Amino acid sequence: MPTATAERTFHRDADRTTADEPRRAAVRKALGNYKVARGNTERTFTDWQHARDAAAEIKYEGVNHLDKYLREFEEKFTARGGKVFWASNSQQARDYILGLARERGVKSIVKSKAMTSEEIHLNDALEKEGYAVVESDLGEFIQQLLHEPPYHFVFPCMHLKREEISALFERELGSAKTDSPEELTMIARRFMRRHYIEADMGISGGNFIVAETGMISITENEGNARLTTAMPKIHVALVGIEKMVPKLADLALLLPMLATAGTGQHLTCYNSMYGGPRLPGEIDGPEEFHVVLLDNHRTRLLADPEQRDALHCIRCGACLNVCPIFKNIGGHAYGTTYQGPIGSVITPHFKGLQDWKHLSGASSLCGACTEACPVKIDIHHHLLHNRRNAVAQHKVWWERIIWFGFVELMKRPWAYRLATRFAPIGQWFHPFLQASGLDPLASWTDTREFPQAATTSFGDYWRQRKAGRK
């Protein structure tokens, strides 16, 4: 997407979703419930802040020694018969998975939730080649039926009401109308079970890569990832290289922290470790297990010492859940795989700073995201870093003129006083321009009243007050 288009689309979609008050209220309510649940679970830690320090330390060790730990993982995983493919970019990852599907004569594919697959647009590539792909995570399945990307990378369809989901199932699956969440789940389950049995290939992501044991850790609440990995003959886990942790013991902290920060749970319902294909004597598991280690510009971020800690992200979504911007504009307006504050930090690194710098501008810099982050990523400062880097890389001429004017004005008290005298007069003419294309303040005045310029300055008031006392 060219620069201007991505930015224009963002503003257009943000305006539209901000005006959708019922949708915003539903999202606010869901995130309000999350806040209560998370608060309760956080209190079960002796010191949540210390747990954050320790979690950050684990990810720091993993991310800063990727060279060592990725090789250790590969060695141990391949020793058990697994295969590892290093994908530098999304094209290589797609080609590898498509090639595998072609070679093995795959017809049907079942997937569990993997944001990396959204990142490389894997579904589109597979469907284009004629493969039937079914998402098995309930939220992702609903989004797939809607032909929409996930709204939130942890809660993919949090913006939908149950009657909307019922209508969708009625239309797409021919089910009866219902407003019971349990019945809706059963409708999806009946549909999916058939696909688990028929599928030749399963595709998942991975929450953590454990170097010490050469394993992938997957956490989930529906059991769908277990079925996806256990039933099809071939399994492919598509995992970002930054998911590395050095030790199995590190999961003793990171799994509860991911659940606490992500959903307010003590631990997700299913936590599995995968170490390779089915071994002799084992009763289930795939015959082939492939791990695709995805770089896709992560090493570009790794090379930046100032923002490297953004690779600590465990994709819990906590920063989205507390973000006032996300709550108002919703997930789709971002137009990115990773929404919210962390998405605004990393997307410019993954897809180009000039094309996606506008996301770093869409922030109140309140710091709620940084406080919510379980691995202590300095998110709101990274948004500032992106803004600074974008300007340093490509100066905007009209911004330079404005800043030049501002500096010159502020250097001369007489000019400043003159400007404050003329401001109320200038404001008389503003109604003639308002709502026209010439209004320089349109982005503010389209939806808000412009504040009235004061006819008496504070300096005038102070002088009058002093004169009155004499």
Place this chain on the structure above:
Amino acid sequence: MEELAEEKHEYCDGRIHAMAGARDEHELVAGNFFAELLRGVRGSGCRAYKSDMKVRATAAFRDKVFFYYPDVFVACGPVEARTAYRDDPKLIVEVLSEDWKKDLAEKLTIYRNIPALEEYVVADPAAEAPEVFIYRRADGWEPPEVVTGMSAEFTLRSVGLTLKVADLFAV
């Protein structure tokens, strides 16, 4: 401040938090460990400490500083006069408390950065059968040796002692 305080606090990168009192089984196991280690290292130039001496550790991420009171530890370097903490523990023992995540994961993560540390031992008094996890440093930190059951024994290489689980968990 800590020298004059009436209760103990741990220091984690600018924050302090008061330490809760320990449960009976926690004190029993920690006490037994201390007794065995004190007896074992006497005369070797090492000192064994029990929960009243701090250990200082530094995190690699943003160079944060932490002060903890391990349940038991052994340090073998020279002792500075009137020091209130050590940063050269060779062996640290933590007995699991109610928040198991703290000893099993959080402290392990920070302790790993102490250059002098060779072994980190975690004992679980609440498990059905007594369990002891021993983390050792070789080239890097190795997966833990897990010792289970009253009749087992294990060797702490850092101090050259073999201990019986029964002696540590028995009343």
